[in-house]
Amino acid sequence: MADWLTHSLVGWITGKTTKRDIALIVIGSLIPDLVKINLAFIWLNLNDHQFFEPLHTPIGAVLIAGIIAISFNDIRKAFIPLIIGISTHFILDFFLVHVHGGIKLLFPFSWEGWQYNLIRSDDYRMTIVAILAALLVYSIYWFFARQKKQKTRS
Amino acid sequence: MNHHRILLGCFLLSILIGLMIYYSFDHNNHDPDTEYILDHYEQFNNTKVTLIGEVKDVDRTNNTLLIQIGQSPPKGIILLISTTENLNTTQPGDNVEVYGVLTSKNSITAEKLLISERWAYSLIFIRSLPAIPFVMYLFFRTWRFNRNTYRFERREKHG
Numbered sequence: 325m326a327d328w329l330t331h332s333l334v335g336w337i338t339g340k341t342t343k344r345d346i347a348l349i350v351i352g353s354l355i356p357d358l359v360k361i362n363l364a365f366i367w368l369n370l371n372d373h374q375f376f377e378p379l380h381t382p383i384g385a386v387l388i389a390g391i392i393a394i395s396f397n398d399i400r401k402a403f404i405p406l407i408i409g410i411s412t413h414f415i416l417d418f419f420l421v422h423v424h425g426g427i428k429l430l431f432p433f434s435w436e437g438w439q440y441n442l443i444r445s446d447d448y449r450m451t452i453v454a455i456l457a458a459l460l461v462y463s464i465y466w467f468f469a470r471q472k473k474q475k476t477r478s
Numbered sequence: 479m480n481h482h483r484i485l486l487g488c489f490l491l492s493i494l495i496g497l498m499i500y501y502s503f504d505h506n507n508h509d510p511d512t513e514y515i516l517d518h519y520e521q522f523n524n525t526k527v528t529l530i531g532e533v534k535d536v537d538r539t540n541n542t543l544l545i546q547i548g549q550s551p552p553k554g555i556i557l558l559i560s561t562t563e564n565l566n567t568t569q570p571g572d573n574v575e576v577y578g579v580l581t582s583k584n585s586i587t588a589e590k591l592l593i594s595e596r597w598a599y600s601l602i603f604i605r606s607l608p609a610i611p612f613v614m615y616l617f618f619r620t621w622r623f624n625r626n627t628y629r630f631e632r633r634e635k636h637g
Contacts, residue, residue, distance in 0.1 A: 328609035
């Protein structure tokens with residue numbers, strides 16, 4: 325797993341550049357990691373029998389997005405950014421190194437896991453890159469917003 | 479919240495819970511977990527398996543690792559034999575992901591080994607913490623919960 329900060333920053337950059345609802349994209353980018361509820365079971369020395377694992381599959385995350393979207397006035401308008409966020413999560417996790425297996429993209433139709441094995445999940449440099457990229461995007465938008473403001477004044 | 483939304487929510491939730499139950503009951507037939515492998519090791523003997531554990535001891539002379547398998551509750555100790563990986567920086571407490579051939583209940587010949595140093599592994603969780611206030615701020619800056627309609631509404635300045 326990549327850390328939540330990297331996921332949320334990638335979600336923020338995606339939301340900012342696609343001009344979609346940033347908050348919902350960022351929420352979506354963390355939905356698959358609801359699987360981390362299992363840490364509470366590990367901490368309590370209980371076996372969860374991998375009950376929560378489907379949350380870290382596209383189908384499980386999309387179902388969660390659907391459930392969340394119901395609590396918004398316009399279900400469709402909430403659902404789409406949540407799905408975009410979920411996509412950023414899986415794209416990022418797809419590049420993580422594992423010794424075997426990977427993300428079960430086609431669950432429940434297939435149990436096969438896919439992984440590209442490029443970045444180690446404990447590599448903090450990925451977080452630094454995400455922070456720098458977010459700062460760059462923020463600076464670019466801030467610069468153009470300032471220029472626009474100055475033009476309207478003059 | 480109207481009845482259609484409640485029905486839709488219940489429908490989606492029931493599919494999700496169904497998938498979770500299916501995964502929970504069937505995963506050992508496709509992607510067995512560590513505890514299942516150790517409980518049924520005869521079934522997996524001389525086959526390739528993936529195990530996750532914590533380093534308890536490092537023997538650099540024989541290039542072997544003693545790792546504790548299973549986090550909840552610990553299922554015992556397994557001797558891990560690695561022939562190719564460099565164990566010079568490996569320390570007790572590090573996290574190990576291993577893919578290899580199970581040669582007995584207590585040994586595995588590693589084909590691939592992924593070792594995360596203890597501090598680096600803990601740092602993943604520490605790095606995750608700032609995301610919580612960041613996400614909360616982003617969300618509640620744009621949305622607020624209406625207790626009358628039981629729905630999230632966009633705040634006026636973000637309308």
